[in-house]
Amino acid sequence: MKHLLGIKGLTTEEIIEILDRAERMKHEVLEGGKKDNLLSGKSVITLFYENSTRTRLSFELASKYLGATAANITASGSSVEKGETLEDTGKTIDEMGADAVIVRHASSGAPHMLSNYTNASVINAGDGMNEHPTQALLDFMTMREKYGSFEGLKVSIIGDVKHSRVARSNIYGLTKLGAEVVLCAPTTLMPAEIERLNVEVTTDADYAAHNADVIMGLRIQLERQKSGLFPSVREYHKLFGIDSRRLSLAKKDAIVMHPGPVNRGVELSADVADGPQSVIGGQVTNGVCVRMAVLDMLAGGNK
Numbered sequence: 001m002k003h004l005l006g007i008k009g010l011t012t013e014e015i016i017e018i019l020d021r022a023e024r025m026k027h028e029v030l031e032g033g034k035k036d037n038l039l040s041g042k043s044v045i046t047l048f049y050e051n052s053t054r055t056r057l058s059f060e061l062a063s064k065y066l067g068a069t070a071a072n073i074t075a076s077g078s079s080v081e082k083g084e085t086l087e088d089t090g091k092t093i094d095e096m097g098a099d100a101v102i103v104r105h106a107s108s109g110a111p112h113m114l115s116n117y118t119n120a121s122v123i124n125a126g127d128g129m130n131e132h133p134t135q136a137l138l139d140f141m142t143m144r145e146k147y148g149s150f151e152g153l154k155v156s157i158i159g160d161v162k163h164s165r166v167a168r169s170n171i172y173g174l175t176k177l178g179a180e181v182v183l184c185a186p187t188t189l190m191p192a193e194i195e196r197l198n199v200e201v202t203t204d205a206d207y208a209a210h211n212a213d214v215i216m217g218l219r220i221q222l223e224r225q226k227s228g229l230f231p232s233v234r235e236y237h238k239l240f241g242i243d244s245r246r247l248s249l250a251k252k253d254a255i256v257m258h259p260g261p262v263n264r265g266v267e268l269s270a271d272v273a274d275g276p277q278s279v280i281g282g283q284v285t286n287g288v289c290v291r292m293a294v295l296d297m298l299a300g301g302n303k
Contacts, residue, residue: 003115003122004294006131007172015173019141021293022286029065029289038300039068042099047089047114048125049075049105054260054284055125055135059102062291068099068299086110090117100299103127121298129163134294135259136169138287140177142279143214145286146255150177156208156250158184158240159218159267162191166259167218171197184208184240188229205240212250216257217242217267233266243269247277255279 001014028036044063048056056072063070073089084092086105093101098120103111108128115122126132140150147153155174161167161183171194174181181199183190184207195201202208209215220236230236237243242256256268256278264270272278 001297003111003124004133004298005111005115005122005124007133007136007169008131010133010173010176012176015137015140015177018137018290018293018297019144021297022137022141022289025292025296026286026289029292034065035067036065037067038296039063039066039099042066042068042299043097044068044070044100044102044295044299045093045098045120046070046072046125047093047101047103048073049103049110050126052104052125054287055104055132058284058287059123059125059134059291059295062288062295065288066292066295066300068295086114087117090114094118094120100295123294123298126165128165129168130165131169131172132165132259133169134287134291135166136173137294138283138290139166139170139216139257139259140173141286141290142257142283143179143255145282146253146279147213150174150179153179153213154182154211155179155214155216156182156184156212157216157218158205158208158242159216160189160220161185161194161218162189163221164218170216171199175199182208182212186230186236186240205242205246206249209242209246209249212254214255214257215242215247215250216259217262219259219261220263220266222263222266233263237266237269241265241267241269242272244271244275247272247275257283260284 100121102123102125104125105127108130110127111124175198183201184205
């Protein structure tokens, strides 16, 4: 692997290798090993054209935990505001000798384009409505910690599937790993012909939740309401929100996930978000470990 541009391009074996390495990283972190020399002498740049808290911070911590030199570039305050193209930014980064570039961009395909203009390893931290591979990997890690295997798992993804890069990466990976994926959303928030990706599609959230092993809520982008894609937040929560009643339809040991940030009272009720079946906090922890694993594999050169 030279780059991590998406889950779609990974083999099942490559996904498992990343997860195995992330588990080893987590073991070291939990034992207090937050400073390693695996990336000593390496430089990692985070290049974010969109706002982020969890993804950017976890990548920065992962870089520092591995001993790399980390630098951050945002669109505001950089030459991007002066009209510099992604191509020229990539060439500039390359001239500075970066070993890895982590990019988040509003345009689908931007990380793929950047990989053509730099010798550094490019890691996709979210591109438009396309993919968010490291988020999916941390989701897989969280599921595997609970169940050990993906074979036969029913994973129900409920929310704004149409605009979710998280959903796409999860679909690509979970179907490769052997899970059964059910997508649930209003028809206005469901991509056309998404069932071609070997998933089941429904507009009935109770059906989606029934007998599920994993229920994943997706953030509703409230600005979509202005476009008339759903009538009101209150009605959305009633029909598609995950509350204690809807959660009771899932298996007794089912887990609740969310990529964050959560709109409480919209995708998840507060008692579910903070309840014993929620693993949202664990997802955040696993995010650092997955990103450590990815950086080590791409920039560290350790087989």
